[in-house]
Amino acid sequence: xxxxxxxxxxxxxxxxxxxxxxxxxxxxxxxxxxxxxxxxxxxxxxxxxxxxxxxxxxxxxxxxxxxxxxxxxxxxxxxxxxxxxxxxxxxxxxxxxxxxxxxxxxxxxxxxxxxxxxxxxxxxxxxxxxxxxxxxxxxxxxxxxxxxxxxxxxxxxxxxxxxxx
Amino acid sequence: xxxxxxxxxxxxxxxxxxxxxxxxxxxxxxxxxxxxxxxxxxxxxxxxxxxxxxxxxxxxxxxxxxxxxxxxxxxxxxxxxxxxxxxxxxxxxxxxxxxxxxxxxxxxxxxxxxxxxxxxxxxxxxxxxxxxxxxxxxxxxxxxxxxxxxxxxxxxxxxxxxxxxxxxxxxxxxxxxxxxxxxxxxxxxxxxxxxxxxxxxxxxxxxxxxxxxxxxxxxxxxxxxxxxxxxxxxxxxxxxxxxxxxxxxxxxxxxxxxxxxxxxxxxxxx
Numbered sequence: 120x121x122x123x124x125x126x127x128x129x130x131x132x133x134x135x136x137x138x139x140x141x142x143x144x145x146x147x148x149x150x151x152x153x154x155x156x157x158x159x160x161x162x163x164x165x166x167x168x169x170x171x172x173x174x175x176x177x178x179x180x181x182x183x184x185x186x187x188x189x190x191x192x193x194x195x196x197x198x199x200x201x202x203x204x205x206x207x208x209x210x211x212x213x214x215x216x217x218x219x220x221x222x223x224x225x226x227x228x229x230x231x232x233x234x235x236x237x238x239x240x241x242x243x244x245x246x247x248x249x250x251x252x253x254x255x256x257x258x259x260x261x262x263x264x265x266x267x268x269x270x271x272x273x274x275x276x277x278x279x280x281x282x283x284x
Numbered sequence: 285x286x287x288x289x290x291x292x293x294x295x296x297x298x299x300x301x302x303x304x305x306x307x308x309x310x311x312x313x314x315x316x317x318x319x320x321x322x323x324x325x326x327x328x329x330x331x332x333x334x335x336x337x338x339x340x341x342x343x344x345x346x347x348x349x350x351x352x353x354x355x356x357x358x359x360x361x362x363x364x365x366x367x368x369x370x371x372x373x374x375x376x377x378x379x380x381x382x383x384x385x386x387x388x389x390x391x392x393x394x395x396x397x398x399x400x401x402x403x404x405x406x407x408x409x410x411x412x413x414x415x416x417x418x419x420x421x422x423x424x425x426x427x428x429x430x431x432x433x434x435x436x437x438x439x440x441x442x443x444x445x446x447x448x449x450x451x452x453x454x455x456x457x458x459x460x461x462x463x464x465x466x467x468x469x470x471x472x473x474x475x476x477x478x479x480x481x482x483x484x485x486x487x488x489x490x491x492x493x494x495x496x497x498x499x500x501x502x503x504x505x506x507x508x509x510x511x512x513x514x515x516x517x518x519x520x521x522x523x524x525x526x527x528x529x530x531x532x533x534x535x536x537x538x539x540x541x542x543x544x545x546x547x548x549x550x551x552x553x554x
Contacts, residue, residue, distance in 0.1 A: 123415060184412070
């Protein structure tokens with residue numbers, strides 16, 4: 120089973136290298152282990168995360184793509200859909216029925232035809248537009264709703280830190 | 285691996301706001317579910333249908349239906365109740381019958397090869413589709429060996445790698461068929477979901493159970509007739525049959541008990 124997962128991960132990696140989506144770089148941390156990837160996500164333009172480059176790691180299960188990977192930012196991140204420890208909590212990382220946050224029924228879910236690329240694009244889109252219904256970080260969700268100015272100020276700090284400034 | 289540790293060490297301890305408690309409970313739930321699943325093989329050996337009688341000794345309604353089934357069927361082959369059972373039972377039963385019908389095998393192979401391009405137009409990318417297609421074809425090609433491949437087929441269907449990829453590919457065929465004929469199938473979808481949303485949530489993901497709509501779509505996509513015998517609490521003394529698509533020539537017989545499908549073998553064959 121791990122053989123099939125490896126084959127698929129190699130194919131996805133090749134695809135991401137030859138045809139990279141804008142603002143996203145991703146690949147295995149080492150050639151020795153294709154089940155751990157690092158991704159760099161550029162903060163989307165016109166949002167409070169603009170200009171930041173955010174590293175994250177993806178851990179794939181041996182039955183990938185039947186089950187989804189897990190994703191965790193390895194930099195500071197203050198966002199409604201990211202746990203304080205960096206773990207990303209969005210619907211595409213969960214199979215239907217596996218529903219910690221009671222996502223809307225129309226939300227995109229994990230299935231074997233999803234991909235790393237689709238996950239990363241979803242992450243870019245929640246950076247631009249957090250889903251404040253799912254409070255992985257309750258403080259961030261509250262601040263996003265009630266004090267956008269403060270939220271933007273914190274984001275700016277995170278952006279600068281991500282660039283080593 | 286990491287997660288298991290997390291569950292074991294964190295559930296009994298104090299509340300930790302950094303951990304999502306719901307997620308931990310769900311994970312526990314999944315582990316228990318998995319244990320139950322794994323007590324049944326993906327596809328079991330054939331057994332005498334009379335073994336069902338013992339399961340319902342105290343239940344008159346079900347007993348009557350078992351008696352009815354015994355008049356028509358001889359064997360049952362159980363499958364793992366993991367939400368994939370319809371696809372797995374269907375594939376095994378149909379593939380097994382193709383071992384004896386090489387002409388039909390040839391035309392089935394052609395249908396699958398043609399079908400691949402309609403999967404591409406349903407929006408599945410080549411990268412995600414290719415592996416499932418290849419593995420599916422690997423299993424299909426075994427059928428060309430005829431009856432001597434019976435054991436090999438059984439082994440492949442009990443190998444998670446092959447067996448689950450066959451299930452995925454049938455899920456994709458089902459999804460593609462539903463989306464191709466979206467106007468028709470929309471009428472059968474409850475709530476305000478579109479056919480595409482329904483497919484992404486109820487068809488494409490593994491372990492999601494199947495209903496009539498899935499069966500109709502798959503049987504018509506492949507042109508393979510499926511007879512499902514329903515064993516439920518309904519008052520009829522017969523285990524009622526539904527044929528999909530309606531009026532078709534039946535290739536595969538399945539037994540439905542609430543939430544689960546197994547394979548049935550009619551008395552007149554073997």
